[in-house]
Amino acid sequence: MIEIKISKLLQGAEGTFSLDIxxxxxxxxxxxxxxxxxxxxxxxLRIIAGLINPDIGHIKVNEQTxxxxxxxxxxxxxxxxxxxxxxxxxxxxxxxxxxxxIYACDTSRDxxxxxxxxxxxxxxxxxxRRPNTxxxxxxxxxxxxxxxAGRPKLLLLDEPLSALDAEMRKKLQDYILAVHRQFxxxxxxxxxxxxxxxxxxxxxxxxxxxxxxxxxxAVEMFSQRHLSGKFQFIGEVLxxxxxxxxxxxAVLIDNHLxxxxxxxxxxxGLSLGDRVLVASKAFNPVIKKI
Amino acid sequence: xxxxxxxxxSIETHxxxxxxxxxxxxxxxxxxxxxxxxxxxxxxxxxxxxxMFKETEVIIGKGKAQISLQNRIPTRIIAIKKGQLxxxxxxxxxxHSLSSIITSNAVDQLELTPGTEVIAMVKTNxxxxxx
Numbered sequence: 001m002i003e004i005k006i007s008k009l010l011q012g013a014e015g016t017f018s019l020d021i022x023x024x025x026x027x028x029x030x031x032x033x034x035x036x037x038x039x040x041x042x043x044x045l046r047i048i049a050g051l052i053n054p055d056i057g058h059i060k061v062n063e064q065t066x067x068x069x070x071x072x073x074x075x076x077x078x079x080x081x082x083x084x085x086x087x088x089x090x091x092x093x094x095x096x097x098x099x100x101x102i103y104a105c106d107t108s109r110d111x112x113x114x115x116x117x118x119x120x121x122x123x124x125x126x127x128x129r130r131p132n133t134x135x136x137x138x139x140x141x142x143x144x145x146x147x148x149a150g151r152p153k154l155l156l157l158d159e160p161l162s163a164l165d166a167e168m169r170k171k172l173q174d175y176i177l178a179v180h181r182q183f184x185x186x187x188x189x190x191x192x193x194x195x196x197x198x199x200x201x202x203x204x205x206x207x208x209x210x211x212x213x214x215x216x217x218a219v220e221m222f223s224q225r226h227l228s229g230k231f232q233f234i235g236e237v238l239x240x241x242x243x244x245x246x247x248x249x250a251v252l253i254d255n256h257l258x259x260x261x262x263x264x265x266x267x268x269g270l271s272l273g274d275r276v277l278v279a280s281k282a283f284n285p286v287i288k289k290i
Numbered sequence: 291x292x293x294x295x296x297x298x299x300s301i302e303t304h305x306x307x308x309x310x311x312x313x314x315x316x317x318x319x320x321x322x323x324x325x326x327x328x329x330x331x332x333x334x335x336x337x338x339x340x341x342m343f344k345e346t347e348v349i350i351g352k353g354k355a356q357i358s359l360q361n362r363i364p365t366r367i368i369a370i371k372k373g374q375l376x377x378x379x380x381x382x383x384x385x386h387s388l389s390s391i392i393t394s395n396a397v398d399q400l401e402l403t404p405g406t407e408v409i410a411m412v413k414t415n416x417x418x419x420x421x
Contacts, residue, residue, distance in 0.1 A: 244373030
């Protein structure tokens with residue numbers, strides 16, 4: 001269990017505001033921090049990591065106190081069992097992929113970890129390359145592997161995939177899920193992408209102006225749960241083709257491309273890349289055994 | 291998507307299914323949902339609710355014919371936009387406007403023109419409810 005009860009005055013675009021968090025995160029979950037920019041998401045990650053100190057409060061991870069203002073406890077970032085991945089990869093440019101990982105590992109204690117990490121994020125073919133010869137997605141895979149080299153309990157991901165294209169993002173999401181499960185992590189992710197949040201999160205904490213305005217599952221938070229249709233998915237508009245008085249909207253839902261007929265008025269309100277809710281009654285779909 | 295505001299007038303539950311009747315300016319609409327008053331809080335008599343159904347699910351009837359559909363709205367055609375295969379028909383009932391997309395062949399066959407009085411019909415299982 002991760003217990004975070006902290007307050008911190010932060011400098012926002014429109015003056016100071018107080019970040020006030022009182023949340024418990026069960027072990028093994030992936031939690032997404034969601035909210036407008038400047039809501040305090042990254043500050044919260046940095047407070048958990050020990051890069052910023054809260055004004056008051058405490059942070060406990062599995063009964064170990066990382067921070068407690070009243071008791072004067074404040075573990076240094078290096079003493080907190082965390083791995084972090086940011087949008088930029090911050091790899092050592094003069095080292096190969098393997099050496100980047102070895103550098104971060106305590107290989108005397110865990111001699112097989114480097115090979116295991118290379119296997120999980122499928123870097124075997126790339127292990128002798130230098131970071132600047134890799135694509136963005138490949139570099140981010142190395143950064144993900146490196147974040148796990150210290151065997152952290154807690155993985156902190158600050159918009160790690162936002163610089164990648166859609167295809168690469170989906171692959172990296174699969175790697176994040178794979179490492180989360182295989183390394184028994186608790187993961188806290190900052191993301192704006194509803195599809196990504198759906199795919200990865202057990203719960204979503206919605207922050208605005210430093211306050212938690214909602215803490216719920218992704219389905220409850222993003223789907224219109226008060227719409228009675230039982231066939232509801234979130235997808236991304238890939239194509240809008242106008243045919244006659246209707247338009248055919250191609251929507252990517254997870255890895256599946258589906259097509260939906262809408263009238264002109266609905267089509268006029270849609271743009272490529274929009275996140276959309278696709279809903280139908282449970283009566284319409286047919287099921288065929290394959 | 292057609293969206294008409296109404297008020298829940300009756301609720302009949304059996305197992306996980308509920309047949310909901312909704313009053314929309316003096317006509318009664320029926321929807322069937324996989325919910326019960328125990329699973330959602332909007333299933334209450336007297337509660338305001340939006341009735342939603344897709345344009346492509348709106349059947350147009352003209353004249354007198356016996357038909358099983360319970361959801362019938364007497365409307366007047368206010369506009370027809372005719373395409374090669376499909377046409378969009380804009381309909382008016384009291385202050386509500388709704389839309390139907392049917393084949394252009396059907397528009398010709400029924401001799402539909404603006405001003406024609408028609409019955410707009412929707413199957414019970416095509417009607418969604420939204421708060």
